[in-house]
Amino acid sequence: MAELSLPAVASRVFTSCKKCDAERYHIVLAHTNATSAKVECEVCHSKKTYKLPSAKGTKSTGVKKVTGAAATKKAQAAENRKNAHSREFGELVASAQSDEQNYTMKTKFAQNDKIKHPKFGVGVIKVSLQDKIEVIFEDQVRMLVHNRV
Ligand SMILES: [Zn+2]
Structure with a gap:
């Protein structure tokens, strides 16, 4: 699964600006850590921290669930054992x-x-x-x- 990564420094991200109270382009000034970066609003120049959406929410899709006949067979085998x-x-x-x-x-x-x-x-x-x-x-x-x- 591809890991989410921050946009490169000096590139722009489109995210909400509290001061402008609107979605604005922000310039990435620096990476704070692996999932957050300091960004600056292009319009009002206010700075804020941009965070990647939590990786937790994106992980659940990869889980395969055993269902139907396979699950029954597995349960039966466990029961027999x-x-x-x-x-x-x-x-x-x-x-x-x-x-x-x-x-x-x-x-x-x-x-x-x-x-x-x-x-x-x-x-x-x-x-x-x-x-x-x-x-x-x-x-x-x-x-x-x-x-x-
Ligand atoms: Zn702004």
């Missing part, structure tokens, strides 16, 4: 070997251990590595640290 996750979580919790252990990063956990995380709730270790564990929680799978001494 969620269901598959819930099913896996339920199965793993049911088959977990141990009672819930409170999660701390210093404890060493093994695969199939059931943990209780203060923020994420009950989880089951899917994979246990040297210092990381992959834990399935009710909402999603997370990588956590463990075995930190």
